[in-house]
Amino acid sequence: MVDKQSKICSQPDCGGHVLAHAVCALHYRKQYYRRNKAKHNMQMHAWRAKDPNRAKQMVAASVAKKPQQYQDYRKAWSQANKGKVNSKTARRRAKRHQATPPWLNKQDMKVITSFYSDAAELELHVDHILPIQGTSFSGLHVPWNLQMLTPHSNKVKSNSLPPHGQQLAVNPKTA
Numbered sequence: 001m002v003d004k005q006s007k008i009c010s011q012p013d014c015g016g017h018v019l020a021h022a023v024c025a026l027h028y029r030k031q032y033y034r035r036n037k038a039k040h041n042m043q044m045h046a047w048r049a050k051d052p053n054r055a056k057q058m059v060a061a062s063v064a065k066k067p068q069q070y071q072d073y074r075k076a077w078s079q080a081n082k083g084k085v086n087s088k089t090a091r092r093r094a095k096r097h098q099a100t101p102p103w104l105n106k107q108d109m110k111v112i113t114s115f116y117s118d119a120a121e122l123e124l125h126v127d128h129i130l131p132i133q134g135t136s137f138s139g140l141h142v143p144w145n146l147q148m149l150t151p152h153s154n155k156v157k158s159n160s161l162p163p164h165g166q167q168l169a170v171n172p173k174t175a
């Protein structure tokens with residue numbers, strides 16, 4: 001709500017002077033960005049696709065100008081997105097062990113990422129039922145080879161085979 005007398009930004013704890021729509025310049029920009037997020041993202045995507053090297057250079061240049069701020073930002077983002085971070089780490093690791101089959105589709109990838117996000121929220125570890133770096137076999141980085149474990153049981157399990165000799169999700173190349 002607009003305070004007609006003082007024209008103070010309507011956002012809580014702001015106190016800035018009103019520019020338009022009852023908010024200050026900063027909050028106006030923020031609201032504008034939120035309203036046009038999809039369009040903005042599409043434009044940015046197109047801009048990056050047009051000249052990816054220049055885009056990279058410009059990002060690097062702005063990081064170099066304010067390294068501490070970027071480091072803080074990245075740290076805060078990682079803290080708030082543990083599932084995404086863990087999923088990415090697992091993907092890198094799976095790639096190293098050639099455990100991600102080429103026929104895995106985008107939907108499968110999404111399932112994996114949300115599995116890691118859910119686990120992070122529940123403070124559980126994600127485990128490969130068949131380990132992707134077993135000694136005599138190799139499990140796959142696929143949705144049906146993932147399970148959530150408590151940090152303790154994950155340590156106990158280590159790289160052992162699951163009980164009953166289940167043969168799910170084995171990489172035929174290395175099995």
Ligand SMILES: [Zn+2]
Nearest residue numbers: 009014024027
């Ligand atoms: Zn404001």
